[in-house]
Amino acid sequence: MLSSNFFVAFCPETRDTRVLTEKGNEMIRENRHEEYKVLVGEGVAITNIAKFCDDEDNKKIVFALKEIMSWNSFAKSLVEQVARKGSLSDKQLFAASAMLAKIEKNKADRKSNMFSLDVSKILAVLDKADPAMKTPKIRVGDFVFSKPAPHSRNAGSLYIKQLGEYIGKVTGGYYLPVGSVSKDTVAEIQEICKDPMESAVAYGRRTGNCAVCARELTVKESIDRGIGPICADKLGLI
Ligand SMILES: [Zn+2]
Numbered sequence: 001m002l003s004s005n006f007f008v009a010f011c012p013e014t015r016d017t018r019v020l021t022e023k024g025n026e027m028i029r030e031n032r033h034e035e036y037k038v039l040v041g042e043g044v045a046i047t048n049i050a051k052f053c054d055d056e057d058n059k060k061i062v063f064a065l066k067e068i069m070s071w072n073s074f075a076k077s078l079v080e081q082v083a084r085k086g087s088l089s090d091k092q093l094f095a096a097s098a099m100l101a102k103i104e105k106n107k108a109d110r111k112s113n114m115f116s117l118d119v120s121k122i123l124a125v126l127d128k129a130d131p132a133m134k135t136p137k138i139r140v141g142d143f144v145f146s147k148p149a150p151h152s153r154n155a156g157s158l159y160i161k162q163l164g165e166y167i168g169k170v171t172g173g174y175y176l177p178v179g180s181v182s183k184d185t186v187a188e189i190q191e192i193c194k195d196p197m198e199s200a201v202a203y204g205r206r207t208g209n210c211a212v213c214a215r216e217l218t219v220k221e222s223i224d225r226g227i228g229p230i231c232a233d234k235l236g237l238i
Pocket residue numbers: 210211212213214215227228230231232
């Protein structure tokens with residue numbers, strides 16, 4: 001029988017196909033190498049990860065673990081073990097899948113409880129506030145909207161309190177309520193978002209209390225503005 005080398009040597013078509021296939025495989029190997037490098041860096045770990053990820057299900061798991069390993073120490077330990085040994089026990093694989101499924105479910109649950117909310121106008125008012133104001137806030141009716149401290153992990157979000165109680169934050173255009181916040185409350189907040197200053201001033205005029213610090217307003221000019229002179233100055237309104 002003729003060996004395959006014979007065909008490669010004497011049949012140009014076969015040879016070309018084989019060269020192409022090898023090139024293709026080489027490219028796939030290189031791509032995978034890059035992919036795994038992202039996961040574990042250079043070295044023997046890549047061989048171990050590649051071995052483990054030969055199985056597509058394993059690959060999905062190890063990449064999902066990578067996503068959360070910065071804050072999840074279990075995920076981190078598993079990825080490190082794969083890098084070190086190229087394997088996980090069945091028990092570990094099961095635990096990892098269960099954990100990832102739970103995280104996904106929590107994420108989905110949270111999403112279904114989220115409301116789209118455009119707070120850009122509130123943020124615009126608060127952004128103008130004097131930097132000396134540690135937590136710039138604006139009060140409208142029962143609500144207080146405030147910005148987290150600049151170095152807080154929630155920087156860029158907006159906190160909402162209702163009657164002094166924290167009821168959630170707005171991040172990336174979504175309001176994430178804490179506890180059971182009624183649809184009416186959400187509708188009220190949505191209304192305020194349309195023109196927060198007008199709502200705040202209306203509140204100040206109606207109640208005679210400053211729309212920022214809630215202190216009683218005594219001067220007619222302040223009542224008309226709905227905000228006391230000190231707060232108006234801090235918010236860059238006068
Ligand atoms: Zn005030």
